[in-house]
Amino acid sequence: MITEMKNILYASDIEDDAHPAFRAAIRLCICGQFKSRITFLNVIEPLSSSAQSLVDTMMNDDSLQEMHEQSLQNLRQKITQRIEAFCKKECDKSKILSGGQVIPRIEEGIAWKVIIDIAKEIDADVIVMGTRRHSSIGQFLLGSTANKVMHLSKIPVLVVPLPVSYTHLTLP
Numbered sequence: 001m002i003t004e005m006k007n008i009l010y011a012s013d014i015e016d017d018a019h020p021a022f023r024a025a026i027r028l029c030i031c032g033q034f035k036s037r038i039t040f041l042n043v044i045e046p047l048s049s050s051a052q053s054l055v056d057t058m059m060n061d062d063s064l065q066e067m068h069e070q071s072l073q074n075l076r077q078k079i080t081q082r083i084e085a086f087c088k089k090e091c092d093k094s095k096i097l098s099g100g101q102v103i104p105r106i107e108e109g110i111a112w113k114v115i116i117d118i119a120k121e122i123d124a125d126v127i128v129m130g131t132r133r134h135s136s137i138g139q140f141l142l143g144s145t146a147n148k149v150m151h152l153s154k155i156p157v158l159v160v161p162l163p164v165s166y167t168h169l170t171l172p
Contacts, residue, residue: 005029008038009124011115011149014082021130021160022086028126028158029101038102039122040083043111044075076106112148119155127153130162 010025012018022040029036047055055064083104107114119127131146150157 005036005125007122007124008036009041009115009119009122009127010038011041011043011111011127011129011145014042014079014086017132017163018130020162021128024158024160025128028128036101039105039118039124040087040102041105041107041115041118042079042083043114044072044079044106044108045111046108072108079106080104111145112152115145115149116153119153124155126155127157128160129157130160132162 005028008025008028010022012021025038029038046052059067083106087102087104105118107118115127115129118124127149129146129149131144146157146159150159
């Protein structure tokens, strides 16, 4: 039996070349005859431990915490505006989604872990995400967020290949 997709989790880094993956999420929403919701998730990665140590030595805990919260709030606001603009541009083109069907969500943490946790939290029927081409060695050594989500998720994951952009090329 084919189940209806009511909750779609779309995980994105909101780069300009991420549009094909969002369009795939929209197509899945159409399959749900417009009853589906898309949670548009962007994950803010934490500072590396060395960067965090450097910041810790330069500031006291109270001012550091206040600055972190203010920066995080500003970043969330900017990312929410970018998500809304991205959705407006894509949804206006297709004219398929009504207000409230795309829910922007910004979380902080390790991307693959957050994606899996949010998928469970919202009872997602599918996770949609894009992936960029990486070298075989880079993939072996580092892995990718999409690869980890695909192997660790208990729900289906739709991975959409994204075009290679010069900003994401790695040098040998």
